[in-house]
Amino acid sequence: xxxxxxxxxxxxRKPVTVVELDLDYCGNVYGMAxxxxxxxxxxxxxxxxxxxxxxxxxxFEKRVKTYRxxxxxxxxxxxxxFPCIESVxxxxxxxxxKGLSLRAxxxxxxxxxxxxxxxxxxxxxxxxxxxxxxxxxxKKRNPYVVxxxxxxxxxxxxxxxxxxxxTHHYLIDSISGPDSNGRVTIKARDGLSLAxxxxxxxxxxxxxxxxxxxxxxxxxxxxxxxxxxxxxxxxGIVRIGDEVLTYSGKNQNSLTGVQRGQFKTEAVExxxxxxxxxxxxxxxxxxxxxxxxxxxxxxxxxxSFIDLDGWREENxxxxxxxxxxxxxxxxxxxxxxxxxxxxxxxTVVWWDxxxxxxxxxxLQVPLAxxxxxxxxxxxxxxxxxxxxxxxxxxxxxxxxxxxxxxxQWDGVKEGNFSALHVSVNSDAESEFAYNEEKERKVLSRxxxxxxxxxDIANRLLARFENPNKEVTFRVDAKDAEINTxxxxxxxxxxxPNDDGSxxxxxxxxTERKEVKTGSHFEYxxxxxxxxGVLARVFAPDDCxxxxxxxxxxxxxxxxxxxxxxKIDGEYVGGVLA
Numbered sequence: 001x002x003x004x005x006x007x008x009x010x011x012x013r014k015p016v017t018v019v020e021l022d023l024d025y026c027g028n029v030y031g032m033a034x035x036x037x038x039x040x041x042x043x044x045x046x047x048x049x050x051x052x053x054x055x056x057x058x059x060f061e062k063r064v065k066t067y068r069x070x071x072x073x074x075x076x077x078x079x080x081x082f083p084c085i086e087s088v089x090x091x092x093x094x095x096x097x098k099g100l101s102l103r104a105x106x107x108x109x110x111x112x113x114x115x116x117x118x119x120x121x122x123x124x125x126x127x128x129x130x131x132x133x134x135x136x137x138x139k140k141r142n143p144y145v146v147x148x149x150x151x152x153x154x155x156x157x158x159x160x161x162x163x164x165x166x167t168h169h170y171l172i173d174s175i176s177g178p179d180s181n182g183r184v185t186i187k188a189r190d191g192l193s194l195a196x197x198x199x200x201x202x203x204x205x206x207x208x209x210x211x212x213x214x215x216x217x218x219x220x221x222x223x224x225x226x227x228x229x230x231x232x233x234x235x236g237i238v239r240i241g242d243e244v245l246t247y248s249g250k251n252q253n254s255l256t257g258v259q260r261g262q263f264k265t266e267a268v269e270x271x272x273x274x275x276x277x278x279x280x281x282x283x284x285x286x287x288x289x290x291x292x293x294x295x296x297x298x299x300x301x302x303x304s305f306i307d308l309d310g311w312r313e314e315n316x317x318x319x320x321x322x323x324x325x326x327x328x329x330x331x332x333x334x335x336x337x338x339x340x341x342x343x344x345x346x347t348v349v350w351w352d353x354x355x356x357x358x359x360x361x362x363l364q365v366p367l368a369x370x371x372x373x374x375x376x377x378x379x380x381x382x383x384x385x386x387x388x389x390x391x392x393x394x395x396x397x398x399x400x401x402x403x404x405x406x407x408q409w410d411g412v413k414e415g416n417f418s419a420l421h422v423s424v425n426s427d428a429e430s431e432f433a434y435n436e437e438k439e440r441k442v443l444s445r446x447x448x449x450x451x452x453x454x455d456i457a458n459r460l461l462a463r464f465e466n467p468n469k470e471v472t473f474r475v476d477a478k479d480a481e482i483n484t485x486x487x488x489x490x491x492x493x494x495x496p497n498d499d500g501s502x503x504x505x506x507x508x509x510t511e512r513k514e515v516k517t518g519s520h521f522e523y524x525x526x527x528x529x530x531x532g533v534l535a536r537v538f539a540p541d542d543c544x545x546x547x548x549x550x551x552x553x554x555x556x557x558x559x560x561x562x563x564x565x566k567i568d569g570e571y572v573g574g575v576l577a
Contacts, residue, residue, distance in 0.1 A: 015154070015517045015519065016070060016071060016165075017070065017071045017085060017088050017152065017153065017154060017517060018068055018069070018070045018071075018081065018152070018153040018165065019068070019069040019070070019085060019088070019108055019150065019151070019152055019153075019186070020066050020067070020068050020069075020150065020151040020152075020153070021066065021067045021068075021069070021145075021148070021150055021172065021186075022064045022065075022066050022148055022149040022150070022151075023050075023064070023065055023066075023067065023138075023142045023145060023148055024050065024051055024062055024063075024064065024065075024142070024144065024148070025049055025050065025062075025063050025064060025065035026047075026049040026050065026051070026054060026060050026061055026062070026063065027061040027062075027063040028049075028059065028060075028061050029122075030046045030047055030049075030122075030123060031046075034059045034061075035056050035059055036056045036059060037054075037055035037056045042055035042056065043055045045127065046123045046126060046127075048120070048121055048122070048123075048141045049122050050141045050142050051144060052140075052141055052142065052143055052144065053141055067082070067138070068080065068081040068082065069081065069082050069083075069084055069085050069108075069110060070082070070083050070084075070085060071083070071085040071086075071088070080119055082113075082134065084110045084111050084112070084113060084134070085108060085109070085110050086109045086110060086111055086183070087108070087109045088106070088107075088108050088109075088152065089106065089107045089108075090104075090105075090106050090152070090168070090513065090514065091104060091105045091106070091513075092104050092353070092484070092511055092512055092513045093190060093192075093350050093351050093352070093353065093484055093511070094510055094511040094524070095348050095350050095484065095485065095508065095509075095510035095511070095526070096348075096510075103189055103190050103192060103193045103351070104170065104189065104190035104351055104353050105170075105173075105187070105188065105189045105190070106150075106152060106168075106170055106186075106187065106188045106189075107185060107186070107187050108185070108186040108187075108188075109183055109184070109185055110135065110183070110184045110185075110186065111182055111183060111184075112133045112134060112135040112136065112177070112178040112182040112183070112184055113133060113134055113182075114132070114133055114134075115130075115132070115133060115134035115137070116130050117130040117137070120134070120137060120138065120141075121137075133178065133182070135175075135177065135178055135184045136178060138175075139175055145172045145174070145175055146171075146172060146173065146174070147171045147172065147194075148171070148172045149169065149170075149171065149172070150169075150170045150171065150172045150186070150188045151167050151168065151169055151170070152167070152168045152170070153165030153166070153167050153168075154166045154168065154514055154517070166354060167354065168353040168354055169191070169353050169354070169356040170188035170189060170190055170191075170353065171188060171189060171190070171191060171193070171194075172186070172187075172188050173187040173188055173189050174186075174187045175187075190351035190353055191301060191302070191305045191351055191356075191358060192295075192301075192349070192350070192351040192358055194295070194299040194300055194301050195294070195295060195299040195301070195333075195334040195335045195338065196333070196335055199299065200294075200298050200299035200300070200333065200334040200335075201298065201331035201332060201333055201334065202280060202294050202297075202298040202328065202331070202332060202334055202337060203277070203278050203279060203280045203298075203328060203330075203331055204278075204298065204331060205277075205331050206231065206232075206238075206275065206276060206277045206278045207225075207228055207231060208223045208224075208228045208229070208231060208232065208275070208276040209223060209224060209225075209272075209273050209274060209275055209276065210222065210223060210240070210270055210271070210272050210273060210274045210276065211223055211224045211253070211272060212272045213269065213270065213271050213272050214269065214270050215269055216260065216267045216268050216269050217260065217267070218258065218260075219256070219257065219258045219259075219260075220254050220255070220256050220258060221238075221240075221245075221247070221254055221255040221258055221276060222253055222254045223253060223254060223255065223276060224253070226253070229250050229251075229252065229253060229254070229255070231278070232250060232255065232276075232278055233278075234249065234250060235247060235248045235249065235257075236278060236279070237262070237278075237279040237280075237281055237327070237329075238255065238276050238277060238278055238279060239276075239277045239279055239329045239330065239409060240270050240274050240275070240276055240277070241268070241270060241274060242265060242266075242268075242409060242410075243260070243261060243265045243266060243267060243268055243270070243409075244261075244262045244263045244265045244279065244327075244329060244408075244409050245258050245259060245260055245261075245262055246258070246259045246262050247259070255276070263327060263408055263409060264406055264407060264408075265409055277329070277330060277331075279327060279328060279329045280327070280328040281326075281327045281328075282324060282325055282326055282327075283325050284323035284324070284325055285323065285324050285325070286312070286315050286319065286322075286323070286324070287315060287319055287322070287324060287341050287344075287345045287347055288308070288311035288312055288314065288315040288360055289312075289315075290324060290337075290341055291311075291338050291341060291349060291360065292306050292308050292311060294334045294337055294338065295334065295338075295358065298334050299334045301358070304356075305356065305357055305358050306357070306358055307357055310360075311360040314360055314361060314362055315360075315362070317362070318362035318364045319345055319347075319362055321452070322345060322452055324341065324344065324345075324446040324447070325446065325448060326405070326408070326445045326446045327408040327409075327445075329408060329409045340412070340444065340445065340446065341446060343442055343444070344442070344444040344446045344447055344456060345362070345456070346362060346363045346364070346456065346459055346460070347360065347361060347362050347363065348360075348361050348363065348485070348508075349361075350484060350485065352483070352484065352485070354483070359484075359485055361485055363463070363508070363528065366487055371489075372486075372487035372488050372489045372506060373482065373486060373487070373488050373489070374488070374489050374491070374504075375473075375475075375482070375488055375489075375490050375491070376490070376491040376492065376502075377473075377491070377492040377493060377494075378491075378502075380475055380479045381473045381474065381475060381492070382473070382474040382475060382476065382520065385472075385473050385474035385522075386471065386472070386473045386492050386493075386494055387471065387472045387473070388469050388470070388471050388494050388495070389469065389470045389471075390467040390468075390469055390470075391467055391468050391469070391470055391526075392467045394464050394467070394468060395434075395438060395464055395465070395466060395467045395468075396438045396439065396440040396460070396461060396464045396465065397424065397425050397428040397429045397434060397436070397437055397438045397439070397461075397465065398422060398423060398424040398425065398429070398437060398438070398439050398440075398461070399422070399423045399439070399440050399441075399442065399457040399458075399460045399461045400420060400421075400422045400439055400440070400441045400442070400457075401420070401421045401422075401423075401441075401442045401444060401447075401453050401454075401456060401457040401460075402414055402417040402419070402420050402441070402442065402443045402444065403417060403419050403420070403421065403444050403447040403448060403449075403450075403453040404417060404418045404419040404447070404448045405417055405418075405444075405445040406418045408445065412443050412445050413443070414441075414443065417443065419448075419450065419453070421450065421453045421454050421457050422457070423454070423457040423458050423460075423461045424461075425461055425465050428465055428466075440460065440464070442456070442457070442460065444456075463528065468526060468527040468528075469495075469505060469507075469526075469527040470524065470525070470526055470527070471490060471492075471505070471507055471524070471525045471527070472522060472523065472524045472525075473490070473492075473522070473523055473525075474515065474520050474521065474522045474523070475520070475521055475523070476519070476520060476521075477519055477520070477521065480512075480521040482509055482512065482523060483509065483512065484509050484510065484511060484512050485508070485509060486508075486509045487506060487507070487508055487509075487528070488506070488507050488508075488509060488525060489504045489505075489506055490504060490505055490506075490507055490525065491503065491504040492504075505527050506527065506528050507525030507526060507527050507528060508525060508526050508528050509523055509524070509525050510524050510525060510526050511523065511524035
């Protein structure tokens with residue numbers, strides 16, 4: 001057990017918040033090789049070992065310097081920290097059932113203060129008496145702070161005076177101030193924010209244009225500006241206007257081996273200066289690999305944020321038979337593409353600020369080997385903190401899933417699909433139940449197989465056929481081992497069974513936030529309901545035969561059958577049950 005875990009369950013624990021900023025710093029010493037800066041030649045004063053003040057940028061050796069800020073007036077021992085934090089406001093990641101998770105963000109308010117420059121200026125002794133304030137000088141010398149790492153340690157002070165904490169990871173968005181009252185605001189966001197549409201698109205905007213008019217039968221596309229041909233791979237797919245073309249080669253200034261009017265488009269004439277947009281095509285790809293590629297190659301997300309092996313294991317377990325194909329003919333926001341894949345596969349993606357990872361999860365029945373955690377208002381939940389809200393707006397009685405996009409160049413629109421699967425809960429629409437139709441439409445450019453489309457539609461219908469509940473509750477820090485993305489079986493007085501006894505609901509934890517520093521945590525969960533079965537695994541050796549299996553086991557696992565689709569002599573409606 002870590003010292004942090006020991007402290008968080010101790011009566012009389014002393015909470016403290018520490019913020020760490022990682023800013024760029026030069027590892028060289030002014031005027032010493034390889035640094036060629038020289039007083040009176042490259043500058044009238046020495047630099048401050050930052051890129052902004054560097055006098056020999058060709059030899060700038062980028063390293064990291066960490067600045068530590070704290071809320072504690074009496075700072076922890078053994079470290080250089082600045083006790084200047086007035087408040088910390090953290091909006092954690094929140095999973096969304098119908099789209100990409102809401103971004104985690106942080107706003108920190110600090111009070112600026114006069115500072116003697118020790119720890120900021122490596123050559124302070126060589127200068128006149130220092131003046132100015134800590135943040136005033138820090139900002140002036142370090143203007144390039146966007147996307148630099150920042151950490152928040154929700155911590156406790158141990159008996160040895162040192163800090164032991166739970167670390168939350170973010171990227172700096174801005175440092176503003178000091179204002180007229182000396183206040184400075186530091187804002188940061190999570191690593192998944194790099195996928196925002198105004199920052200990341202796939203494919204990227206292409207810069208190539210036609211040098212001259214080309215007829216409808218041209219098989220060579222001359223392009224400019226000079227050298228732009230290097231932006232295009234040796235073979236690929238491009239779009240000009242409403243025509244999609246393929247090419248098999250290129251020379252110094254042109255795409256060659258061009259095939260006209262591909263993907264059900266028409267070969268037409270094009271004019272000089274028309275843009276030649278590179279397209280992206282995917283064939284039978286896994287959802288996890290698509291999302292990872294877009295984040296890594298188009299949003300610039302650090303590969304260390306993506307546990308691709310873990311993603312692939314999750315994908316293999318639940319989506320092994322689901323392969324995605326599609327053509328993207330114009331720059332599209334990475335976040336939009338990820339949302340499309342999520343809706344087409346029943347997955348969620350979010351930033352885990354404590355693990356410094358982007359998580360990938362399939363919404364599915366838990367394996368028997370990994371049952372949900374159990375929590376109740378009798379044991380773990382703080383008294384009176386449970387709140388339930390029915391999400392009537394999410395309820396549906398039918399799901400219409402459009403698939404097999406034929407006019408791929410014209411966008412994701414209903415009229416551009418050649419196939420439609422409709423799943424209906426007729427009981428829910430009857431006069432004995434809701435007596436109305438509530439439709440959810442899903443337009444998937446990625447699906448083309450009826451069986452998979454039907455499974456996806458049935459799965460969505462099962463999940464949202466009744467008003468699911470959103471539950472919030474609070475626990476003491478000693479019980480705060482629940483994470484965003486966890487499945488819980490929650491038992492409470494407010495979730496009774498038909499006979500009035502305390503019942504349980506299965507929820508996916510969509511949000512975790514600290515509401516009382518170092519003491520209380522609040523969780524939000526969304527009732528999963530019956531997610532349906534898109535993909536299952538074969539029953540393990542210790543599972544009973546089909547005849548003796550429980551309904552839950554039958555819903556979770558696959559059993560082998562004979563050639564007639566029988567299990568122990570019983571027809572079960574197909575080759576696999």
